[in-house]
Amino acid sequence: MPNWLNIAILVLVAYVTISIVLYYLQDYMLFKPERLPEDFQFNYENQEFKEYNLETRDGAIINGVRFFPKGESKGVVLYLKGNSKSIKGWGKFAVDFTRHGYNVLMVDYRGFGKSTGRRSQKAIKRDLQVVYNKIKELTTENRIILYGRSLGSGFAAKLASMNHPKMLILDAPYYSLTRVTARYAPFMPLSVLLKYPLPTYKWLKYVQCPIHIIHGTNDKLIPYKTSVRLSRVNPKLTRLHTVIGGGHKNLNNFESYHEMIHEILNKAPENIDLSTTSIHVKHTSKKSKTKA
Template identity: 70%
Template structure:
C-alpha cells in the first residue's frame, strides 16, 4: 500500500469520526428522548383515581403540564419524575403505588412531552422541576415531600434533593451519569465533550442531606445493577440500597418484592441506631494468636 493510500485512509477515518461526532451531537435529543405529544384538549382519565390537571408557565414562556393524583387526608406528596419516554398519560398508572398508601402524587411532562411545551435542555428542565417543587412547597411542608426519580428522572430528582430539603429521595434504576451510560454503547466517542445531557447524578448526590433509597433490579440490561452499588457509597450514612432479584429496567412493578420495598420506604422514619454493646468496634485479626498447637 502506497503512502498516498495510507494518507487517504487516515483522512477517511478521521473524516468519518468527525462526521459521526457531529451527527451524534445534533441527533442525541432524538436518541435520548422518546416523547409522546398530546393535543391541548386531551382529557386524562384513570380508573378509581381522582386527578387535578394544571399548567405552569415558565419565565421563558414554556408551559409545563402536570397532574396531581389526590387522596383524602394525604400523609404527604410524592413528586414523581418519570423516565424518557411517552407522557404522563401512560406513566400515571404508577401513581396508584403511592396513593394506596395515602400519598398524593404529582407528575409532570418534561418539555416537548404530552402537553408541555418549550425547548429542551438540561438547564431548562432542572429549572422547570425546581419551579414545580417551589409550587409544592407553597402548599406542603418539605418534610412531607418525597422525591421519586425513575430512570432518566432519577438525575433530576437527585439534583432537586441536593438543592432542597425533602423528606427523602427515592431513586429507581438510577444512572451514575448519562455520560457513563452512553460510554457503554459508544466507547470510542468523546461523549464528555459531545453530550448535552451529562446528568452527573453522582455529583449531585454528594450534596443530598435527606435519607436516600435506591431501588435497582439485578438483571437491568440498560443501567447495570452495579451502578446503584456505586451510587450507594457516595452518602453511605444516608443511603439504603434495595435489590429486586431478577428485576430488569422496565418491569420492577411486576415484582411483589418491589411493592414491599415501596411500602417499607414510605412508612420508614429516620432513626438513630443504638450501637452500644454491638460488635462495631471489634477488630478481627488475621493472626491466630489464640490457636492451639
C-alpha cells in the same frame, strides 16, 4: 500521498462526521416523547386527579397531573418519570403512592405530552425547581418526597441537592448519562458532545436527606452495579434496595418492590445504640501466639 495517510484522513473525516451527527441527533436518541393535543382528556380509573398547567418565564407550558389519596394526605410525591411516552401512561403508577396516603404530582418534560418549550438540561432543571417551589406553597418541605425513575433519577438528585425534601427515592438510576451512552459509543468524546450529561453522582454528594436506591439485578440498560457505586457516594444517608431478578422496566411487577415502597414510606427510622453491638469487634486471621 501515501496510502496510510489517505486511510488516516478518511478515518478522521468519518470520526468528525459521526461526532457531528451524534451532537445534533442526540435529542431524538435520548428522548422518546409522546405528544398529546391540548384538548386531550386524561382518564385514570379509580383515581381522583386534577390537571395543572404551569407557565415558565420563557413562555413554555409544563403540564402535570396531581393524584389524590382517598384519606388524609401525608405529603406529596413529586414523581419524575423516564425518557419515554407521557404522563398519560405513567399516571397508572401513582397508585403505588396514593395507597399509602400521599398526593402524587407527575409532570411532563418539555416536548412530552402537553408540555411545550425548547428542551435542554438547564431548562428542565429550571422547570422542575419551579414545580418544586409551587409544591412548597402548598405544604412544608418535610412532607415532600422526590421520586426519580430512570432518566428522572438524575433530575430528582439535582432537586434534592438544591432543596431539603423529606427523602429522595431513585428507581433504576444511572451514575451519569455520559456513562450510560458510553456503553454504546465507547470511542466517541461524549463528555464534550453530550448535551445532557446528568451527573447524578456529583449531585448526590450534596443531598442531605435520606436516600433510597431501588434497582433490579437483571437490569440490562443500567446495570445493577451502577446503584452499588451510587450508594457509596453518600453512604451515611443511603440505603440500597435490591429487587432480585428485576429488569429496567418491570420492577412494579415484583412483590418485593412494593414491599420496599411500603417500608420506605411507612417505617420510621430507628436509632440504634451501637455501643451494644459488635461494631468494633475485628476478625483476625493470625493465630495468637502462646508463650512456652
